[in-house]
Amino acid sequence: MKKKNILNKINNRRSRRTRIKLRSITSRVRLSVFRSNNNIHAQIIDDSKQKTLVSASSLEIKAKGKENKTVTAGKVGKALAEKAMKAGIKEVVFDKGKYKYHGRVKALAEGAREGGLSF
DSSP: OOHHHHHHHHHHHHHHHHHHHHHHHOOSOEEEEEEOSSOEEEEEEETTTTEEEEEEETTTSOOOSSOOHHHHHHHHHHHHHHHHHHHTOOBOEEEOTTSOSSTHHHHHHHHHHHHTOBO
């Protein structure tokens, strides 16, 4: 097998394992994170209705000058929390997916907590 196929299998297995644990623990809405090389996206999803309730992205946030990606991720978390508060969402479950809770993913989570969301 090629290395890329093996890595895809590992990532898919890790994300499935994370989501299964989250579903078995609680019925709250989940905050899902997607991280690419350049941007970070977050959305709050209601799995029972299969709908995205609120979303935020680094593409929406206008970076002033040359800004660190981690700082931008924190701003995305705060923006998502503000939108969630307007929609009446206060408690979520954090779904990191296939990513480690480290760097940009951690900064997004901390920004969401600062904005008022509780995990």
